[in-house]
Amino acid sequence: MGQLGDVISAQQFEREMIDKIFQTAREMEEQGASEVLRGKIMASLFYEPSTRTRLSFESAMLRLGGSVITTENAKQFSSKSKGESLEDSIRVISGYCDVIVLRYNKEGGAQRAASHAMVPIVNAGDGVGQHPTQALLDLYTIQKSFGDISGLKIAMVGDLANGRTVHSLVYFLAKHFPDNEIIFVSPTQVRMKDDIKQYLDKHGVHWREDVSLDKSISKADVFYQTCVQKERFEEDNAAYLKVMEASRELFITSKMADCMKKTSIIMHPLPRNEEIAYSVDDNMRAKYFEQSQNGLYIRMALLKMILS
Numbered sequence: 003m004g005q006l007g008d009v010i011s012a013q014q015f016e017r018e019m020i021d022k023i024f025q026t027a028r029e030m031e032e033q034g035a036s037e038v039l040r041g042k043i044m045a046s047l048f049y050e051p052s053t054r055t056r057l058s059f060e061s062a063m064l065r066l067g068g069s070v071i072t073t074e075n076a077k078q079f080s081s082k083s084k085g086e087s088l089e090d091s092i093r094v095i096s097g098y099c100d101v102i103v104l105r106y107n108k109e110g111g112a113q114r115a116a117s118h119a120m121v122p123i124v125n126a127g128d129g130v131g132q133h134p135t136q137a138l139l140d141l142y143t144i145q146k147s148f149g150d151i152s153g154l155k156i157a158m159v160g161d162l163a164n165g166r167t168v169h170s171l172v173y174f175l176a177k178h179f180p181d182n183e184i185i186f187v188s189p190t191q192v193r194m195k196d197d198i199k200q201y202l203d204k205h206g207v208h209w210r211e212d213v214s215l216d217k218s219i220s221k222a223d224v225f226y227q228t229c230v231q232k233e234r235f236e237e238d239n240a241a242y243l244k245v246m247e248a249s250r251e252l253f254i255t256s257k258m259a260d261c262m263k264k265t266s267i268i269m270h271p272l273p274r275n276e277e278i279a280y281s282v283d284d285n286m287r288a289k290y291f292e293q294s295q296n297g298l299y300i301r302m303a304l305l306k307m308i309l310s
């Protein structure tokens with residue numbers, strides 16, 4: 003057994019473990035490739051599309067000398083298309099590998115998988131639930147930018163009801179970095195979920211809600227932008243269009259970026275649609291590509307700590 007087992011939710015982590023993951027990620031960043039996971043096999047099983055999470059996990063495993071077996075588009079190309087349950091698939095795949103990285107289309111999928119797996123499960127996003135490895139790389143990016151994750155005003159912007167990355171990030175911040183102010187900026191239809199706000203209250207975190215960026219633009223240190231999760235509106239296109247319309251004033255333009263503090267950073271888990279203008283990419287505050295690069299180091303660290 004490694005230092006880490008299943009990675010299912012943000013709440014499972016203790017502060018000491020987060021620090022160890024960041025330390026190992028820094029080592030990965032400095033040392034680059036190694037053979038530490040030679041002979042180990044990672045299965046990536048994705049029931050929803052992904053560019054960054056799947057490919058960065060696969061790249062991480064290969065850079066550590068391990069091997070990868072994969073089913074992208076598992077809904078269509080695995081035996082799910084013949085009616086096989088997640089539980090049966092996981093039992094079978096467990097016998098072929100040493101760790102399973104799973105993206106599932108329904109909340110709770112990773113926990114269900116962990117209950118039936120013989121190897122560790124890593125939650126790579128479960129419906130509108132959580133995306134803990136994304137939140138770890140988000141925190142790592144904030145720490146690299148500011149040194150300390152403390153005393154910051156963090157604006158989370160966009161579809162906060164359906165964005166699993168913000169859910170995990172808030173849980174981490176509440177439990178381990180409560181000395182920050184969180185501002186939820188979203189259209190009213192997609193506000194942050196009440197249970198997460200209650201979790202913030204329980205941990206004494208100062209937070210507020212807004213429908214506009216006007217009050218935050220010159221004050222926030224971190225702008226964590228997210229897109230409207232179109233796949234969560236599959237059965238109600240009219241609702242999706244309404245949310246898109248209401249979101250437009252939250253889209254970050256170069257002019258808005260120039261009104262931010264010089265030290266502010268703009269983050270996005272990506273993929274982006276229209277919520278950050280391409281012209282912002284050259285702004286010194288734009289961190290989103292560095293953020294997604296950090297995903298490689300964090301995922302190398304996680305795999306090393308799970309498998310060695």
Ligand code: CP
Nearest residue numbers: 052053054055271272
């Ligand atoms: N941020 C993120 O989860 O991206 P992918 O959907 O491309 O994996």
